[in-house]
Amino acid sequence: MPQAVLLDISGVLYQDTSPLPGSVDAVARLQSKGYPLRLVTNTSRLTTAEIHRQLSGMGYLIAPEQIYSAPRAMRHYLExxxxxxxxxxxxxxxxxxxxxxxxxxxxxxxxxxxAERFDYLHLERAFHLLLAGAPLLAMGVNRYFKLEGALRLDAGPFVRALEYAAGVQAKVLGKPSPAFFQGALDELGVSAEQALMIGDDIESDVLGAQRAGLHGCLVQTGKYRAGDEAQAPGALLARDLAEAVRRYC
Amino acid sequence: MPQAVLLDISGVLYQDTSPLPGSVDAVARLQSKGYPLRLVTNTSRLTTAEIHRQLSGMGYLIAPEQIYSAPRAMRHYLExxxxxxxxxxxxxxxxxxxxxxxxxxxxxxxxxxxAERFDYLHLERAFHLLLAGAPLLAMGVNRYFKLEGALRLDAGPFVRALEYAAGVQAKVLGKPSPAFFQGALDELGVSAEQALMIGDDIESDVLGAQRAGLHGCLVQTGKYRAGDEAQAPGALLARDLAEAVRRYC
Incomplete structure (x- = not known):
């Protein structure tokens, strides 16, 4: 049994604009059991306030400070x-x-x-700054995410494009950076091995958490694709968040 | 002394719209000495006919069939x-x-x-085809090229983006693919170790040629950046094409 729980949001709590079946109850159960909890997300299409507003609208009982996002970690780093x-x-x-x-x-x-701002002119502007010595800071290196039934390109491919063009390596401020997981754990006051991370992204959520010393659980919702679990042999597996919470928390 | 010569075009024969100093004479000298010659290029912003028209306009005496381009290799592969x-x-x-x-x-x-067609919508269309099993075929994986004093993003970064997004590996039809160099050598009827490749791109031209068994010569014009030669210790080095031809041919 973990002492604290970290949850990914998109593809775990909701898909598009609807909560996933059983997820609202699963989060309520974690909260009522008193689990230290953080929703950890690389989502950078929405502000934290907007994420909180949407989750509340779906029935999730979450405090804004329980959302630990890559943009928040990025701001902290820049400042x-x-x-x-x-x-x-x-x-x-x-x-x-x-x-x-x-x-x-x-x-x-x-x-x-x-998203659509990933165009030639914006990428070339970034490329020239990298050549001049600016560091490349990424909120995440996720390959894709799922929206309205389709897989959409996330930031990762464009980070890789710039790394290759300028011959540099990005510093990732969000998942799967160990520092990002540690930042959330610090807020919760638990150590890595006491915490369970539940997510639908085998790389950013599960392998990232495992490399940071947490336990990882892959759910078969959201962007999950058949066979993903083969990449992380030590990970827990559940059909969805409801099953993950029932079995492992 | 090589038995045949392969030359890169952009950054070796010309920069932007002007021939590089001494390059027209150097090519004329190679032709008059009877060297089997191919201009090998990954340029995919121009048709072969347009490349030939531009080179002729600058004073180069080249037959159209001496231009061996990545688009030409790509067409052959597709057909x-x-x-x-x-x-x-x-x-x-x-x-x-x-x-x-x-x-x-x-x-x-x-x-x-x-160029500007590398936008989110086009890349996402390509990404979905790759997920459906289509092979990724690249004319080149060059990082950048030089145009009007500025380094511009070439196809390579976008190939890397798609490879990462879809978890696939591109097949490169142009330089530095050994098959591309071999295609040019086959036309000339010489073996790799008899040929010298002269170019300004340390990776696609020089390292690529060396890996294919040719001799490689880096010129310090075009996209050359100080220190590039450290990546290919066995390569010849020349200030420009004129010096390369004078010293090595």
């Missing part, structure tokens, strides 16, 4: 390193980074899931 | 494998691939230097 970011991020996220000025000139490249 | 390509290529190149039909449905993804 503590006094960096001036060029942000290739989604328009929805702009307000959360608007006060971080680029002037006199950007000295860091920040990549989130920028 | 011999009877593939129906989804082409993410530059608009200038469309006419060379227009007769290769996508109907009833594309079963291969072809990537050239598509």
């Amino acid at each position: 503590s390193h006094r960096l001036r970011p060029y942000c290739l991020i989604h328009r929805n996220l702009e307000e959360e980074f608007a006060d971080l000025l680029e002037e006199p000139a950007p000295n860091a490249v920040v990549i989130g899931d920028a | 011999s494998h009877r593939l129906r390509p989804y082409c993410l290529i530059h608009r200038n190149l469309e006419e060379e691939f227009a007769d290769l039909l996508e109907e009833p449905a594309p079963n291969a993804v072809v990537i050239g230097d598509a």
Whole structure:
């Protein structure tokens, strides 16, 4: 039995605009049992406030401070390193980074899931900053996510494109970075081996958690594709969050 | 002394719209000495006919059949494998691939230097075809090229993005594929160790040629960046094509 639980959001709590069956009750059960809990997400198409608003609208009883997001970790990093970011991020996220000025000139490249903003001109601007020595900071390196039945390109492929173009390696601020998991664990006051991470992304959620010392559980909802579990032999497996909570918490 | 010479074009014969100093004379000298010669290029922003027209306009005496291009190798591969390509290529190149039909449905993804067409929607279309099992065929994996003083993103970063997104590996039809060099050597009727490849791209031109068994010579024009030669210790080095031909041919 874990002493604390970390949950991915998209594909675990909801799909598109609907909660997944049994997930609202499963979270309520974790909360009523008093589990220290964090929702850990690389989602960078939505602000934390918007994520909280959507989850509340679906019936989830979550405090805003229980959401630990990659954009939040990114902001913290930029501020503590006094960096001036060029942000290739989604328009929805702009307000959360608007006060971080680029002037006199950007000295860091920040990549989130920028969706249609991933175009040649924006990527080339980032490329030139990288050549000039700016670090490449990524909210995540997820390959894809699922939206309205289709797999959509996430930030990861574009991070890889820029790494290859400029011959650099990105620093990942979100999952699967061990520092990201540790940041959430620090808030909960538990050690890695006491915590269980439940997610639908075999790499960012499950393998990432395992490498950071947590237990990992893969759910077969969201972006899960048959056979994903073969990549993480030591991981727990559950049909969905409801089953994961019933069996492992 | 080599028995045959292969030359890269952009950054070796010309930069932007001007021949590089001494290069026209150097090519004339190679031709007058009777060297079997091929201009080998991954350029996929121009048709072979247009490359020939531009070179002729600069004073180069080259026969069209001496240009051995990645798009030409790609066409040959598609035809011999009877593939129906989804082409993410530059608009200038469309006419060379227009007769290769996508109907009833594309079963291969072809990537050239598509420039501004590398956008989220086109890349996502390619991604979905790759997930459905289409092979990823690249004219090159060059990181960047130089145009009007600036380094511009080439096809390579976008090939890497798609490889990462779909978990596949691209087949490269242009440089640095050994098969591409071999195709040019076959036309010239020489073996690899008899041939010298001269180029400004340390990876595609020089390391690629060396791996295919040719001798490689790096010139310090075009996209050359200080220190590139450290990546290929066995390579010849010259300030430009004129010096390379004077010293090594």
